[in-house]
Amino acid sequence: MTSEPRHVPVAVVGGGQAGLSVSYHLKQRGIDHLVFEKRSAAHSWETQRWDTFCLVTPNWQCDLPGHPYDGPEPDGFMRKDEIVAYLKAFVTKVNPPIREGVAVTRVARRDDGLFSVETSEGDYTADEIVVASGGYHTPIIPRMAERLPGSITQIHSNQYRNPAQLPAGEVLVVGSGQSGAQIAEDLHLAGRPVHLAVGDAPRCARFYRGRDVVTWLADMGYYEMTVDDHPLRDGVRDNTNHYVTGRDGGRDIDLRRFASEGMRLYGVLEDYRDGSLHFRDGLKRSLDQADRTYNGINAAIDKYIAENGIDAPAQAHYTPVWEPGEPVTRLALAETGITSVVWCIGFTPDFRWLDASVFNGAGSPKHRRGVTSEEGVYFIGLPWLNTWGSGRFGAVGRDAEYVVQVIQKRLSAERFVLKRAV
Template sequence: MPASTITPSPSSSPPAHRHIPVAVIGGGQAGLSISYYLKQRGIDHLVFEKHTAMHVWETRRWDAFCLVTPNWQCQLPGHPYEGPDPHGFMRKPEILDYLAGFRKAVDAPLLEGVAVTRVSRRDEGGYDVVTSAGTYGADQVVVASGGYHTPIIPRLAERLPETIMQIHSEQYRDPGSLPDGAVLVVGSGQSGAQIAEDLHLAGRKVHLAIGNAPRCARFYRGRDVVTWLADMKYYEMPVERHPLREGVRDNTNHYVTGRDGGRDIDLRKFALEGMQLYGVLEGYDGTALTFRKSLRKSLDEADRVYNGINAAIDKYIADNGIDAPPPSVYAPVWEPEEDPSSLDLAAAGITSIIWCIGFQPDFRWLDAPVFNGAGHPKHHRGVTAIEGIYFLGLPWLHTWGSGRFSGVARDALYLADRIEESLKAGGDRRHELAAAG
């Protein structure tokens, strides 16, 4: 049966061991992207989603959230951005509308509200896919559930006063949802830096513990930095050609924002305006939080990366004789007098803490030897060493854009080709065995 004719209903339990050629786990942009290409090939499949399709964009994003890459980079398969502002940055409602249009265009064979609890190899080949709505058999399994599953909150959080509200970045919505008083934001990656800015612009007293996140300019020499880097083919660089190789997958993303048309996020400027900055959070002594004396080093390193990216753009402009505004180098607008080592929570009036230190992957439901010692999948372009197991939608699966709207289509197309080849080879083998028998 062609995939386009499947109309599963999660409200009715399917018979045990119904067979499908391909099971896709996860109904986000990755899962629907591979569905798009499988449907083109007439490959029967089901997409399992334990919540609703693309739910993380609504449930894990704050109200003022916007893209940090320009809209023209939204290139989901069959559904490129075609709005009026290609060089702008969609805000949350616009993103949800864009994704709703993608879902409608794909019309995937989707089972929502169906959790996959275990995938295991059958002795005779193929896989058992155990779900909350019954068990399926599948020849191929595409894990498209991403890598951001379990919010990271440190154990020291358990010892903090109960009077302090503690939430993870995925739970933050807006400044008014927090109690009156000062706010501590822990982590300065994209979420931490943007949430700290959101609170700061609302007039809240913000304390920010920063880590090793780099930063980049929003605009440089007359264009968005993303546009320059795209012209320089940076986003086409595969992971094996990156100077860090697979180590780039562990990197924290550069902080920048698309808010109000796009601008830099300069933590030094925030400090001038009253935000309190600290180094890496290390502990709690019963009264005060303690910090590593790493603030100055972290700020300097973030600026080094910022200027380094701009210098690479300078070289590209010079090498190609491009007419552009003159170059510049960022000079710090503020320097810490000292690295603060502690923060007395009561004395500072801290009433809420937002943990912005990321997520851990959780693939415990997948019973297959495809993980390294840190629990991360081992693969090449999403293809694992175990026949029939694939990954899609992970950061730097193949290129920088793999976990984003810009690159997931290319990865999904590649995997769809591999799946088609594998299914055909399996069919040919069965035909040969039948003929021999």
């Protein structure tokens, strides 16, 4: 005889900082729930980051609910082991009702209005579903990778740990977003010959006019700007993050300087065929555009300083330290010493387990501040869910509180209707 599925008012799918933040606010309101985590809390931070990984935002921005950063370096940048410790302390503080090692395989609306929640340990039902699994699920590796010689070691950025992991020889890093730029730097500092296929990621300064740029932007209210107020509106969610680093106390990442020190830069990698890597003729444009963004942010800070009469040391805007020569659009692989490739071109979301009419044509959820058009379905922890910090430690707690407030109102209304019906 098959037993009835266990019912929980709220099912939270994902046990990272987003799901834990939701659990914190649900517990504060006495709302029964379960958090389903297919691996373990803090798993991705512990197992999918390289050894020298650190935050690119200062520690003072880490403000999970009831768990602000309280360490000795508020203006520093937590390293990988410190981030994991910070999150594990949050898990202990929240003490969530979490089912670790349990994967949610399907969620769908039943005829009675409840959600069916199928998991690797059995079936549940729920009134509300909070998707807190993030948007970085499937590593992007292009089909051209299949045509590279078998002698070439290929890994994705989430598999990279350190330079010694790769075979002796030169390394091709594909992509210059945050991960690609930092991994290229990690290899470069270790003395490995690096080839970098540069994309269109912007960059920003680490420090400008005596302060961290993040601190200036916080004072300027940038991190309080909502997606509805942003000039790009929903389009800002597709933006690539600026590359910068918190390594060794924080510094700029300047690809031009790397090139002047021997790193080989190319445009976007478009294909591998006939034994050659083929690159787009766009390196100069990409570098120039990244510098325009860099100087544009600094100019906005200059304006803020002037308008508010702030005493801050003057600083010149960036001028290029290296210029590319004749563009290289074709590189015979056999004529290089490249023995490994690190793909740093991102991830795609995978919400196939959620059977709900809440997605656009690209498979991304449609929502307003995490609340979708389908009653009872919510998202949390996505980039620019509401503000710049929505996918980070800084604002995910506020987003979670908002979603939980909506959930509480819905559950209270449902109970009122049921009470009257009785």
